Amino acid sequence: MYIFAPVLQDNAFTLDIELHFAGNAGGWVELELPSRWANQERLYENIRDLRPLSAGTRLEDTAKPSIKIVRHIPNRPVQLRYRLVQNWKGELIQNTYLRPILQKDYFQMVGVNFLVHPVWDNDKPLTLQLEWASVPTGWTLADSFGRFAAVRSVQTSLRKLFESLFIGGDFRLLQRRIDSQPVEVAIRGRWPFSDDQFADLAIRILKTERQLFKDNDFPQYLISVIPTEDKPGSLAGTGLTNAFAAYLAPGTKLEADLKQLLAHEMLHAWNPQKFGRLAQPEESMYWFSEGFTDYYAREVLVRAGLMSFAEYTESVNRLLRDYFASPVRDAGNARIRKEFWSNTAMQKLPYLRGSLLALNWNAEILQSSRGRSSLDDVMRSLLAAARQQPGVLDSQRVSRAVEPFIGRDVMPDIGRFIESGTILKTRTDALGSCADLEPTEPKADGKQTLPQFHLRSAVSDCRR
Ligand SMILES: [Zn+2]
Incomplete structure (x- = not known):
């Protein structure tokens, strides 16, 4: 007590x-x-x-x-x-x-x-x-x-x-519900948006996430927003037990960065919280808990109608640029464990790498199941497995969940791309039939060119 x-x-x-x-x-x-x-x-x-x-x-x-x-x-x-x-x-x-x-x-x-x-x-x-x-x-x-x-x-x-x-x-408290389940939104400070606008956005994202996992088992949920004294544009948040806390610099607008932050942090309620205890040291699992969360934050925003497919493509291209420009892009997981909290580039790497691996696996599952399954099924199966047998969320557990849907053992992928740091090539069909990956060949002058997706102009209705 x-x-x-x-x-x-x-x-x-x-x-x-x-x-x-x-x-x-x-x-x-x-x-x-x-x-x-x-x-x-x-x-x-x-x-x-x-x-x-x-x-x-x-x-x-x-x-x-x-x-x-x-x-x-x-x-x-x-x-x-x-x-x-x-x-x-x-x-x-x-x-x-x-x-x-x-x-x-x-x-x-x-x-x-x-x-x-x-x-x-x-x-x-x-x-x-x-x-x-x-x-x-x-x-x-x-x-x-x-x-x-x-x-x-x-x-x-x-x-x-x-x-x-x-x-x-002096927080202002808004009481909302998602299908009868209460959500509290506590805000302090003055913002370019109204409290209701913020709560509406948060609820819309949270609802889409609960649909993704087919899970509305949240007897309570609290979202807090506090103004920091960080420089303009800084925003951060942390996903907690039935809660998430947002730390926003004054003047933060209800725009892409904030939407991405909300989507990302609230996804942590499942990955990793409901999936199990992260294997220790937990930095070695960030490729999954942070990287796959980063991948799904984008997915959720598109599905919630808060990001267009063109914006989605641009966001994936930014991810590709950040990955290929990273000075530590070929660092192994052991180095990430050691340097995560002291090296900014190292801190970003598991997000980038995990996100790209998620894109690839999703495309491969879609292809091998002829569109019947996707990475979403892997996520739901991880949730079901954790409910049936709570335990440690490690690479083996992730791999066991992926295998039935992708039709092969993915431990070698994890070994190569995550543990050893081999450069990850993005599948050309990673964004489906609406975007092509270009260029896929090195330039004639030998210079490395960055792979980027281009929207196909003739295609309409490109929802993910
Ligand atoms: Zn995170």
Whole structure:
């Protein structure tokens, strides 16, 4: 159980958090403080004054600052308290907004960056009590666990809790539905678009994605939008448990980049979240979790009527240009694992490569099944497999899902194009019969020319 008590003092906002859990028969348990998430480290620096409340309980340090030992009376309840603070000053930019944000007007946190928890099995079902001791007047609160109430009991697991979103403050909250399933949209800041325009767009994309997976099993979903102080044009987001958080620079318009971001981030609800735990180190699976998500973000926008086929073709051409111009295009997966967080070109590579492999596999499945199956069937089969037998999402699991539809083992593809970094050639029929890949031959002067798709002028009705 967590009890949250907001403290507004001297124009600053902090959060007192009590953690209650049942002590075990052994009389001790490891306690984990937030440590690392995405590009953030030493998240435990946001945790202050951690101390026991229950009698006979004490805390011991270990060699790791993020791990403590809790000694307690066997089989008795354990109660601890800490204060969460925002430990950074300055602008809300990419380097800061993934840490806990606690400003005088609002807060935004993700489980992994602010919750202290006993070290238990991350996947074990967990019934968790969430309580707010008080709510500042006029504040809106929302989280990954459905409509807000001051006291709630939620069904989750530690893993889902780590990825859950908590927001509060001067957000404007819109309540929508997709086929009776609630979706909350929480927005703060002023934008060139209205709140309703944003919510309409997000719902349209989300609905198309749920149709793609034939899955509307989302008892709740939360979308948050906060303005950052990044330079104009910067936008980012992160897909979380039944939620997604968008970080937009002021002046962001409801245009292609934002549509792509929404489509991409909300697809993560399936890939990888519903498909299984990403094999570790997870960077080695980004070709699938990020690359295939990138491929489907485009697909979804076309299917939702938010991108024309000409725009789609241009977007694929941009992808081809980025891939062939990448200084690390032939890097193997081992190098991606090592350099992902320190090298921008390396960070982009799994997206590009995965996206191109998805295009190829989709075209091959369409061809070998004479149009009866597509990569969509692979995605639905991965979802069905994960429901039947939850587990680790690794290359073998992906390969097993692709094989029945493509009619061959694709592990050699993964070995060549992903693990070794062999240059991936795009199939000429990757965009169907509406676009040709040109040029397919090297130029006479020996210079490398970039493959690009050209729309066939005579063809109409080129929906994917
Ligand atoms: Zn992503």
